[in-house]
Amino acid sequence: PRAEPALTDAPCSLTDENTPAILQQAALPLLTNAQCKQYWGFRIYDVMVCAGADGSSSCMGDSGGPLVCQKDGAWTLVGIVSWGSSTCSTSTPGVYARVTKLRDWIDSVVAAN
Secondary structure (H helix, E strand, O other), X not given: OOOEEEEEEOOOOOOOOOOOOOOEEEEOOEEOHHHHHHHHHHHOOOXXXXXXXXXXXXXXXXXXXEEEEEEOOEEEEEEEEEXXXXXXXXXXXXXXXXXXXXXXXXXXXXXXX
């Protein structure tokens, strides 16, 4: 079965009256890095993964939030919201830290703290 990625975000504090107080979720398509480079060019590296650009994307305030995929009933963290369009464009993909490429670093930081 195809894994369906989803972005979820639970704001820690309200930044304005339009920010939802409850968990938000959106199904997003994953892009290859080659596809993502069509939007962002040379700024895309192998430690990044892109998702969105189909009417949904991450936005300011989502930074640090999870990009997860569900496969066979299990959710897996694949990305962490990093950056994207300054206008929160839903036709431009958001850029996420690729967890598989950063796992050793994540484990070392967690172990040290």
